[in-house]
Amino acid sequence: MQRAVAGTGQSAEGDDLVRRAQQGDVGAFEALYRNHAPAAYAVCRRMLGNDDEARELLQDVFVRAWERLPSFRGESSLGTWLHRLAVNVVLERLRSSKRETARRADVSADAVGHSPESDVDARMDLDAALGTLAPGARQVFVLHDVYGYSHDEIASLAGIAPATARVQLWRARRALMRILER
Amino acid sequence: MNDSTTHLTEEERQTLADGTIAADREAAARAHLLVCAECADDVARLEQLTMRARHLEDPTSDLAELWPGIRSRIENAKLVTLAPDSPARRWRRPRPMLMTAGLIAVLVLAVWLGARTRSAPDRAPSAQGGGTGDTSRSVVFVSDSVRAYEEEAKILLDRLELTRSGLEPGAAAAIDKDLAVIDSAIAELQTAIARDPRNPALQQLLATSYREKVEVLKRVSNAG
Amino acid sequence: MPVLRARHLAPTANVKAFLVAGSLTIVGWDRDSIVVRGRLRPGDGFYLAGGDSAVKFGVENRSGKRDPMPSDLAVYVPRRGRLSIKTVTANVTASDVSGWFYSVSGSLRFTGSATSLEALTMSGNVDLAVTTPWVRARTGSGYLLLRGSPQDVDVATVSGRLDFAAAGVLRAQVVSVSGDIHYTGTPARGSIADFSNHSGAVELALPPSASGVFTLSSVSGPIENGFRSVRPAGSPTQGLRITLGRGDSQVIVRTFKGAIRLKAQQ
Numbered sequence: 001m002q003r004a005v006a007g008t009g010q011s012a013e014g015d016d017l018v019r020r021a022q023q024g025d026v027g028a029f030e031a032l033y034r035n036h037a038p039a040a041y042a043v044c045r046r047m048l049g050n051d052d053e054a055r056e057l058l059q060d061v062f063v064r065a066w067e068r069l070p071s072f073r074g075e076s077s078l079g080t081w082l083h084r085l086a087v088n089v090v091l092e093r094l095r096s097s098k099r100e101t102a103r104r105a106d107v108s109a110d111a112v113g114h115s116p117e118s119d120v121d122a123r124m125d126l127d128a129a130l131g132t133l134a135p136g137a138r139q140v141f142v143l144h145d146v147y148g149y150s151h152d153e154i155a156s157l158a159g160i161a162p163a164t165a166r167v168q169l170w171r172a173r174r175a176l177m178r179i180l181e182r
Numbered sequence: 183m184n185d186s187t188t189h190l191t192e193e194e195r196q197t198l199a200d201g202t203i204a205a206d207r208e209a210a211a212r213a214h215l216l217v218c219a220e221c222a223d224d225v226a227r228l229e230q231l232t233m234r235a236r237h238l239e240d241p242t243s244d245l246a247e248l249w250p251g252i253r254s255r256i257e258n259a260k261l262v263t264l265a266p267d268s269p270a271r272r273w274r275r276p277r278p279m280l281m282t283a284g285l286i287a288v289l290v291l292a293v294w295l296g297a298r299t300r301s302a303p304d305r306a307p308s309a310q311g312g313g314t315g316d317t318s319r320s321v322v323f324v325s326d327s328v329r330a331y332e333e334e335a336k337i338l339l340d341r342l343e344l345t346r347s348g349l350e351p352g353a354a355a356a357i358d359k360d361l362a363v364i365d366s367a368i369a370e371l372q373t374a375i376a377r378d379p380r381n382p383a384l385q386q387l388l389a390t391s392y393r394e395k396v397e398v399l400k401r402v403s404n405a406g
Numbered sequence: 407m408p409v410l411r412a413r414h415l416a417p418t419a420n421v422k423a424f425l426v427a428g429s430l431t432i433v434g435w436d437r438d439s440i441v442v443r444g445r446l447r448p449g450d451g452f453y454l455a456g457g458d459s460a461v462k463f464g465v466e467n468r469s470g471k472r473d474p475m476p477s478d479l480a481v482y483v484p485r486r487g488r489l490s491i492k493t494v495t496a497n498v499t500a501s502d503v504s505g506w507f508y509s510v511s512g513s514l515r516f517t518g519s520a521t522s523l524e525a526l527t528m529s530g531n532v533d534l535a536v537t538t539p540w541v542r543a544r545t546g547s548g549y550l551l552l553r554g555s556p557q558d559v560d561v562a563t564v565s566g567r568l569d570f571a572a573a574g575v576l577r578a579q580v581v582s583v584s585g586d587i588h589y590t591g592t593p594a595r596g597s598i599a600d601f602s603n604h605s606g607a608v609e610l611a612l613p614p615s616a617s618g619v620f621t622l623s624s625v626s627g628p629i630e631n632g633f634r635s636v637r638p639a640g641s642p643t644q645g646l647r648i649t650l651g652r653g654d655s656q657v658i659v660r661t662f663k664g665a666i667r668l669k670a671q672q
Contacts, residue, residue, distance in 0.1 A: 041245055042240040055243060066252075146235045146238055159327025167598060176231060177231055192577075384625060387662050391583060391604060
C-alpha cells in the first residue's frame with residue numbers, strides 16, 4: 001500500500017491502549033476509536049459513496065475490531081489493521097444483495113447515475129463524482145488510486161482476476177472523467 | 183506508434199498516466215505523446231485525475247456521536263442469558279464486572295473465527311485466471327468469491343419465496359426456467375470440482391455461474 | 407383515448423416511467439422539454455408528475471380489470487437526460503437516450519448514442535445497436551443482439567442466443583450458461599474480451615486480418631481451430647493459445663462443455 005494511512009503511527013501509549021483493549025478495557029478501546037475512527041470512516045465513505053451508510057458501517061467495523069482485537073499481533077500498525085478490516089467490511093456489504101436489490105428495485109432517478117442535487121455549482125468535485133459510480137467501479141478506484149492498493153491486492157480482496165481489476169479501474173477513471181468534465 | 187495517426191492503446195494511456203507502464207514500452211509511448219496532441223491530452227487528463235485521487239482530502243463527519251451505539255453493541259455482546267441450571271454457571275470465574283463469562287466466550291469464538299476466516303489479503307496474492315498457468319492460490323481466491331455468491335444467492339432465494347405470489351404473471355415461470363438451467367450447470371461443475379478440486383478453470387466457471395444466478399435473482403426483485 | 411402532454415424539462419433531467427403492457431417508444435431530442443403522446447384504453451389514466459429536473463410518468467389501471475390492456479406511448483425527452491424505465495410486457499424502442507431499462511418479458515431495442523445504457527429483461531429479447539462508452543445487458547431465455555460501437559460491454563444470457571457483432575469494443579465480458587454465443591468481427595487493437603459459457607457453444611468468426619492472442623480452454627468441450635495455417639500452442643485437452651496478426655488484442659474463451667470454434671471468415 002503506497003498511501004500512508006492516517007493514524008498509523010503507533011506510540012508506546014498506543015501500544016498500551018491496544019493491550020488494555022485486548023484485555024477487555026472498553027475505555028481503552030474508546031480511546032482507540034477516537035484516534036482511528038476518522039481514517040476508517042474515510043475508507044467507508046469513499047467506498048460506499050454516501051455518508052449515512054458509511055456511518056452505519058463504521059459501527060460494524062469497530063464492533064468487529066473489538067471482537068477480533070485479541071488476534072491482532074502488532075505485525076502491522078493498528079491503523080493499517082483497521083484499514084484492512086474496514087475495507088473487508090465494506091466489500092462484504094457491497095456484495096450483499098440487500099443494497100444492490102434496493103438500488104435496482106427503486107425505480108428512482110437517484111438509483112441510476114444520479115446527478116448532484118444542486119446545479120448551482122456545475123463543477124462536481126471528485127468525492128461527489130465517486131458517489132455516482134457503480135459500487136464495483138468505485139471500490140476499485142478508491143482502493144487503487146486513492147489508497148494505493150495493487151491490482152493483485154484488489155483482485156484478492158474483491159474475488160476477481162487482476163486483469164478484471166485493471167479493466168474496472170480504467171473504466172472507473174473514464175466514467176469519472178466524463179462526470180467531472182461535464 | 184511514433185506517429186500521430188496510430189494512437190496509443192487504452193492500456194498504454196492508463197498505465198502511462200499512473201506510472202505503471204512497462205519499462206520496455208515507456209520510451210516509445212512517451213515519444214508518441216510528443217507528436218500526437220490527442221493522446222497527449224488524454225494522458226494528461228488521466229494523470230490529473232490520478233493526482234487528484236492521490237491527494238484527496240479525507241471526508242469528515244461527527245463520529246463521536248457513534249460511540250455510544252458501538253459501546254452498546256459491545257456491551258450487549260458480553261451478556262449471555264443462562265438457563266437456571268446451565269452448566270456454564272459452573273465455569274464462571276471471579277472477574278472484574280466487565281469481564282463476564284459471555285465476554286470470554288465471545289473473545290474465544292472471535293479468535294477462533296478470526297483464525298478460520300483470515301481475509302484474503304493476509305495470504306500472498308495470486309494473479310492468474312483463465313485456465314493456463316493458474317496457481318493453487320487463485321483457486322482459493324476464486325472459491326472465496328464462490329462462497330460469497332452462494333451466500334448471496336441463498337438470501338435472494340429466500341426473498342424470492344416470500345415474494346413469489348406478488349410476481350407478475352410469466353415472471354415466476356421465467357425465473358424458474360433460468361434457475362433450472364443455471365442450477366444444472368452448477369451441479370455439473372460441482373461434480374467436476376469434486377473430482378478435480380485444484381482446477382482453477384472449474385472454480386472460475388462455477389463463480390461465473392453463481393454470479394449469473396445472483397444476477398437473475400436480482401432481476402426478480404424488479405418483477406414484482 | 408388519446409394522450410398528449412408536454413412540459414419543460416432540464417437537459418439533464420431524470421425521467422422515470424412504468425408501463426405494464428403495450429409499447430413505449432422513446433426518442434432523445436435536443437429540446438428542453440418532454441412530450442408524451444399516445445393512446446390508452448378507456449378508463450385508464452395517464453400521469454405525468456414532477457419538476458424541471460425530475461419527472462415520472464405512466465399509465466394507471468383504473469378500469470379494475472386484472473389483465474392490463476396495452477397502451478402505446480411515444481415520448482420525446484432531452485437526449486442528455488437519465489432514464490429509468492420499467493415495463494412488464496410492454497416493448498421498449500429507444501434511440502439516443504441513456505439510463506436503466508427493465509422489462510419482465512417485453513423486448514428492449516436501442517439505437518443511436520448514449521452515455522451509458524443498462525438493458526435488463528427476464529425473458530424478452532434485447533437488440534442493441536448503439537454507440538456508447540458503456541453498455542450492460544441481460545436476458546434469460548431471450549435473444550440478445552449487440553451491434554453498434556459500444557466501448558465497454560457487459561452482456562449475458564442464461565439460455566438465449568447471444569450474437570455479438572459490435573465494432574470498436576475495448577473491453578467485453580460476454581457470458582451465457584447454455585445459449586450459444588456468436589462473435590463476428592475484428593477485435594479492436596488493445597482490446598480485452600472475455601467469453602464464458604457452460605454448455606453453449608462459443609463461435610468466433612474472424613476475418614483474415616484479425617489480430618489478437620486467443621486463449622481458448624474447455625474442460626470437456628471440443629475446440630476447433632479454423633485457422634489451419636496457424637499452429638496453436640498447447641493441446642486441445644488443455645486449451646489452445648493462438649496468435650493472429652500482431653497479437654495486439656486479447657480474447658479469452660472459457661467453457662465447461664460447450665464447443666469453441668474459431669472460424670476464418672472468407
